Structures are given as structure tokens and as C-alpha cells.
């Protein structure tokens with residue numbers, strides 16, 4: 001609650017200007033944040049797209065390169081098969097044939113060796129300088145494969161360690177049939193894994209980026225940047241095989257590698273000719289860090305802009321708060337002045353002793369009433385009232401008691417239940433006056449008599465009054481006119497009423513008299 005109050009005060013929410021500026025600043029801030037996030041998101045998306053494109057291109061080009069590498073091995077094997085005599089493998093003259101194989105192998109740098117095996121797996125010829133110690137190869141996967149699969153296409157096996165040199169090699173083999181179509185032996189070319197290690201080393205890649213050559217059954221032939229420990233790993237459970245390659249031959253995707261649990265952005269391509277796949281993956285966290293470093297100036301700039309907006313907002317809010325405070329102070333001041341004015345107005349128009357209208361208000365009211373009368377041609381009556389023997393009262397009871405007596409008479413006159421348009425005023429000294437607009441002489445005399453009677457009935461002691469009751473009494477004189485704009489009606493009215501009052505005094509006081517124009 002307190003927090004909400006503080007926020008409302010800080011943002012000057014209690015003023016419409018404050019509210020408008022709050023909404024404007026909030027909109028500006030929101031637009032700034034949205035633009036900043038949108039720009040950065042787009043920039044990151046573009047970085048990812050570029051990485052995906054680059055990964056696809058790299059995997060496609062390396063798939064082609066792998067195809068070329070194995071095609072050259074296949075061409076060598078097919079040439080060897082063409083050069084096997086009609087009579088079969090048994091008729092090969094070993095030393096010259098070994099030389100022939102060595103020459104062929106030297107023409108293709110990626111080849112580790114070229115060999116010929118008979119139907120029992122015995123090595124008959126080899127391009128290698130020295131023969132391996134164990135000469136029977138019938139346990140090798142490629143040999144078993146060809147013995148059981150009678151077709152003339154190339155077979156690419158998993159990586160094996162050469163029994164003659166100890167090198168890691170990829171076996172590429174062809175079956176040889178005899179004249180009757182039966183199994184006669186196997187032609188083998190081995191491709192150096194080192195060749196791929198060397199070739200993949202040319203590419204400018206980050207430490208944790210990956211370039212892998214695999215067979216389509218998910219077995220790794222070589223994975224850069226790793227060593228021999230990742231060769232012949234089964235990655236068939238990787239999203240590359242379970243998700244991507246089951247749908248398309250080339251493409252991109254992001255997944256966590258089953259080999260090292262690193263998330264990468266991958267591109268992949270399957271060879272059209274051989275059961276091979278190449279995958280190129282960029283380490284996503286390295287890419288993120290690099291993007292972050294590159295985007296840092298933008299981020300700092302955007303943050304500064306947002307900070308600038310906030311600062312500007314703070315300054316504006318400070319001004320608004322000051323403005324609102326000044327306005328509040330001004331409003332309070334204005335209210336106070338209005339109230340003082342009102343009091344002053346009342347004071348200017350009211351009699352301080354009795355609270356009745358004063359002489360000034362009497363004159364204004366009389367003037368207005370006469371104007372109305374001139375227009376409506378209805379009569380205006382004036383009753384002039386004077387306290388009897390008031391000098392004696394003052395002399396006997398003192399001026400303070402005299403003032404109190406004036407207040408009491410004022411209170412009694414206020415209880416006369418006049419029309420709301422009538423005005424009772426203290427005319428001056430111990431004299432009162434009642435203006436009765438739209439009232440004729442009879443009604444005025446009736447009111448005057450009631451006033452006389454009520455004051456007498458109040459029984460305010462006046463031992464010096466001289467009458468039989470020894471109470472304060474009043475005398476009243478009434479006069480009525482229908483105003484005539486050409487004439488000084490106020491003087492006429494006052495003189496008439498004074499004359500009647502004088503008459504009442506002469507007649508013995510404590511009474512009301514009326515005079516007329518005649």
C-alpha cells in the first residue's frame with residue numbers, strides 16, 4: 001500500500017499531466033525495449049542462419065570430397081580386376097603384379113595399400129613393401145561380406161588397423177568371381193584415415209567445432225577434432241540418423257552430440273554414390289559468445305539509450321511533481337483568498353454588533369428594490385425603527401448594556417418571519433430599518449406593528465422608559481412608494497418613513513405609524 005502510494009507520488013499519478021507523461025514514458029520505454037530485443041533477436045537469428053548455411057556448404061563439399069576419394073580407390077580396384085588374367089588368380093605372377101599394384105597405389109595419395117586375396121583369404125599380392133606376418137585375411141569383415149554377397153559393387157567397411165603397417169585405414173573392396181561366377185577372391189584398397197585427418201585440418205574451425213565422416217549405419221570413420229578414440233563409434237542413436245537423415249539427404253539442425261554432449265548447429269550431407277555421410281557442426285555456445293562480443297557495442301548503445309530515456313523521464317517527472325505541488329499550493333492559496341474575500345464581503349455588508357445587514361447593504365438593497373419597482377410598478381415599503389429613550393438606557397445601564405440591548409432588539413426583528421426578499425438592517429445608532437419589496441402600506445404597517453409588539457413582549461427591562469411597563473419599546477414609521485425613475489425615490493421613501501416615525505414618537509412612542517403621499 002505504502003509502496004503503491006510512493007510510486008503514485010513519484011510518477012505524479014494524481015495529476016492528469018503526470019498520468020499522461022507516465023503513459024507516454026512507459027510507451028517510449030516499452031517501444032525501446034521491444035525494438036532492442038527485436039533487433040538483437042534478429043541479429044542472433046541471422047548468425048544462426050549463417051552458421052547453418054555454412055555448415056551445410058561444408059558438409060556438402062566434404063561429402064563430394066569423400067566421394068572423390070573413394071571413387072579414385074574404386075577406379076584403382078576396377079583396373080586391377082580388369083588386369084587379372086583370364087585363367088584366374090592362380091595364374092598371377094607375384095613379383096611383377098606387386099610392382100604393378102605399388103605403381104597404382106603411388107598414383108593415388110590417399111591410398112594406404114592395394115591387395116589381392118584368394119577364396120581362402122590368403123593374400124596373393126600387395127602394393128606394400130613387406131608382407132604382413134599373418135597372411136590369412138579370411139576373418140576380415142570385408143572378406144566375409146564379399147564371400148556372402150555376390151555383386152560387383154564397391155564395399156566400404158569400418159576402420160581397421162592395418163596388419164602390415166599398424167595404420168588406421170578404411171577398407172574399400174571388390175569381389176572377384178571365377179569364370180563360372182563363383183567366389184574367387186577379394187580386391188582390397190585401404191584408404192588412410194590420416195588422409196582425412198590431414199585434409200580436415202586445413203579448415204579454419206573453432207576448437208569445439210566438429211567435422212565428421214561416417215558410414216550411413218552411423219559408424220564414425222573420422223571425427224575432427226578428436227583422435228582415434230572416436231573412430232568406429234556407433235552414433236546411430238544420434239538425431240542425425242533418427243530424425244534428419246530419415247527425412248532428407250542434406251540439411252541442417254541443432255542437437256546435442258551423443259559423442260561429447262556439446263550442442264552444435266549442424267549441416268549434413270549424404271553421399272549419392274557411397275554409403276557415407278558428412279556432418280559439420282558449429283559449437284553453439286562458442287557461436288553465442290562470439291555473437292555476444294560482436295553485438296556488445298549495440299547492446300551497450302541500446303542500454304544507454306534506455307538509460308537516457310529513464311533519466312529524461314526522471315527529470316520530467318521531477319518537473320511535473322514540482323508543477324503539481326505549485327498548482328496545489330496555488331489552489332490552496334486561491335481557496336484561502338476566496339474564503340477571506342467572502343468573509344470580507346460579509347464584513348463589508350454586515351453590521352458587526354447585531355449581525356444584521358449594515359447601512360451599506362441597506363443602500364444597495366434599497367436601490368435595487370426601487371429599480372425593480374420602477375420596472376414592475378409594484379410598491380416598495382420602508383419601516384424605520386427607533387428604540388425609545390435609548391439615551392436614558394445608555395446613561396442608566398451603561399454603553400455595554402446598551403450594545404447588548406441593540407443585539408437583543410436585532411434578534412427579535414430577525415424573528416419577524418418576513419418574506420425571503422425582505423431585508424432587515426441596522427440603519428445606524430439605535431435605528432433599524434426594514435425594506436419590504438413588492439409590499440404595500442397596509443402590509444408594511446402590519447409588519448411594523450408586529451415588530452413593536454414583539455419588542456415590547458420581550459420585556460427587556462428599562463427602568464427609565466417612563467411608561468407603565470418599564471421595558472424597552474420601539475417606535476416605527478412606515479412609508480410606501482411605487483418607484484418613478486425620474487424622481488429620487490430613495491430620499492422620498494426615507495423622508496416618508498422618518499416622518500411617520502417622528503409621528504409615532506410624538507404620539508407617545510411604542511407604536512407604529514404610517515404616512516402617505518397626500
Ligand SMILES: Nc1nc2c(ncn2[C@@H]2O[C@H](COP(=O)(O)OP(=O)(O)OP(=O)(O)O)[C@@H](O)[C@H]2O)c(=O)[nH]1
Nearest residue numbers: 386387388389390391392394399400402403429430
Ligand atoms: N450603546 C449604544 N448606544 C448608541 C449606539 N448608537 C447610538 N447610541 C445612543 O443612542 C442614543 C440615542 O438617543 P436619542 O437619539 O437622543 O434618542 P432617544 O434617547 O432614543 O430618545 P427618543 O428617540 O426620542 O425616544 C444616544 O445616546 C446614542 O449615544 C450604539 O451603538 N450603542
